[in-house]
Amino acid sequence: MIDKLFYLDGISIWFIAIISLIFALGLPYGIDYIKHYKEHRRAVRWHWIMYFVAFASMLALCVVKHALLFLVCWEFMALSSFFLIIFESWKKDVIKAGMNFFIQSHISVLFLTAGFIAMADLTGTYNFDAWMMYEGDSTLPFILCCIGFAIKAGFVPFHTWLPLAHPAAPAHISGVMSGVIIKIGIYGIIRSIFWFNTNLLTAGYIILGISAISGVYGVLLAIAQHNLKKLLAYHSIENIGIIGLGIGIGCLGLGLQSDALASIGFIGALMHTLGHALFKSNLFFAAGNVYHATHTLNIERLGGLLKKMPLTGLAFLLSSIAICGLPPMNGFISEFIIYTGLFGFMYIPKAAFTIFGAILIIALVMIGGLAIMCFAKAFSIVFLGTPREDLPEEPKEFGGLRTVPMIISVAIMAFIGLAPRIVTNLACEALDTLGIDPGHIAENTKQLGNAAIVFVAICLITFLVRALINRKKKVEVGETWGCGYTAPTPKIQYTATSFVKTLVKLFGVVFGFRKEKDAIKETYPQTPIRYSSENYDKIESALIEKPVKGYMKFTSLFAFLENGKIQSYILYGIIFIVAVCLIALILC
């Protein structure tokens, strides 16, 4: 019986390990975070129950191999994460974001159910093992399931729930959600490639195309964001795109029957899944600390926090380095493996492959460069310089319950960055259980680790040499050069908006801005004039907001029916009953 319902192969174990790790890191952090909400005792109790329900259901998702059971677990996960998001249910925004998540995750369930039923209709069974044996073509269920999983993972254009849900949830939930809940979508897509029988070459092309768009679009929107958590949420879309590039290469490799290409793609995807889970949860933890210390997430109001919260700042910096894919952290290892896959694909001597590969490489390079810009902005505006505004209370560093999980997470990231072979080897073993020979990928990453170690060593030596030269010299502290201006204020600092202004102008097509300003009436205005601009997501507005508005307009045509008079409602009832009876009479 157990054999029929559950399996435990390398992929399951890999995802179970990631889920357990992130939930374990989120737990102590969450305990401290929730302390701020002592007066809401029922909400807190409910919250922790749901935390463990989410954990259990996600573990179950990784091991069940019966489609209906999978759907049940999926529903458990969707509902529990909904309750986790609406923890601060007394706020209107939170409920709104929660409902958005609720509806979109059920659209995802709808697609999955349709896909599973379509496949069961073809094969006559709900067992995943039997699906893999199926010889015939199963493209339709593959597409349906992939859309379902893509909604959960947050691929463009199914990403619209992500930037709403993340800022609404408590920080540890945002971390867990971005770290692992969206990764279940990735898990599903990887599984789908094996469950269904379809043209893997075409599938690979489509996955690669969508992933590249997701990556570039996600990071561009992140750059324009000034809400720290929303910025991180858009970065999740970017990273899902990078993971998708790996999966796409893997899929193409399977289609071309090249184990080398398939394994490099999938291992890149697996490694980046782990990496993103680590650094993104850590960034959200840091954002949570910033939020509780300053009571704002608007980065334009912050500044100079590194001196007051050194551990949080350092964790944010190192995670930023990792998320930008820079050595010597773990993000570089996974992006490097994906680069290897893309170059491998480009070097296949066929014009279409070379050109498509080159475009994908440009996309990945641009994603990297834009991510550097984005995190240079986020880190430097929040943590560097001097405070831009007076805050309600003096920010200070948090205790061990919050900082220790962050330190552990950074330590794991650095370990993977400096000694990548050990963890990559585990990923290779995981892939091996699917029957794809991973070759020497793990051995090849060893030299990356060596290179990173050499770099760190050069840093240390340079640092020591500089200290030695500076030993007897005067080291003073003076004022920043103000071009001759001698009364600088914190307001003079470069802002996040101005930092990205040129780029936003350059990619103007992608961005939408809502601007509000007071009209200037007098020649010499006496009252202050207000001006504000806010960036919005054009895809979201076209795909969600406009249709919903149209629907509301259509339904408002019937609003006259609901006039609040009990007599009318009784009349509707009578009309309905009469109509039913009439139809029955006529049809019989």
Added chain:
Amino acid sequence: MLSLVLIFIASLFFSGLISRTKSILSGRKGPGIFQPLKDVARLLRKGTVYPATCSFIYRMAPVVYFASVVAAILTVPFNGLSGILSFQYDFVFFAYILSLGKFFCIIAAMDTGSSFEGMGASREALYSMLAEPAFFLVLGSLGLLSCNNSFVDIFSHIDFSSTQALVLGIVAAIILTILNMIENSRLPLDDPKTHLELTMIHEVMILDYSGVDLALIHITGYLKFALYAALVANIFIPLARSFIGAVALFVAIQALSAIIIGVIESFYARYRMNHNPEFIFALTAVAFLVIFSTFCF
């Protein structure tokens, strides 16, 4: 190891040679070829002043910047001898480690809380993001041309027997030279000799550095010049028959790069800031053409 030594030696002369070229062309007497080194030596003897707003990031940045360029130099091969760090797709590491150095420069500039340095930081981030695809495409097409994937194998397996290959090599060399000028913030993007903070890129980012830190940044800049010129040299080194020939070619190409940059700086004015992105991205387009043509023959 040999490439490391050669690049270090070349970096001693590179910047001096540029300013020498410029002063000869403009009919000035100008500083001697060793003036940049004397400047560095003078800075090394001086004390340091840090801005009051800055944190430890600002003090770390020159170290990381220097180390990143040295680590990048370690991957560069010479005449079939691999660099100290050599592995498959090491050029990805090369580009990313340089990015790390730039990242630290950018956040260090933001750390001063000066609006001028923020301007420079923003421009540096944007331009290096735009320039990076060109580098990957050039190395990718050279990889295609030589059917290999690490610096040493790519450069030692380029077959220059056909004219097309030679043309592609020259185009690649031109792209790398322009990248050199972008990465080092030279004309026509950025004028290192400008006197107005508003129009600077790289210079404005380091306004507040002094003493040893400034020396370190200058040294890193010289190394970066020689580093990119060494890549250009590496493309053509297979043409040299002997070891001495290879060294001579290396020296010649380093000198030629410096002179070309000097000549361009003498006869070109700086672009308007809003034309820079177009100019840089055009480079990626040219690099894309290289890929096409590599494939076509």
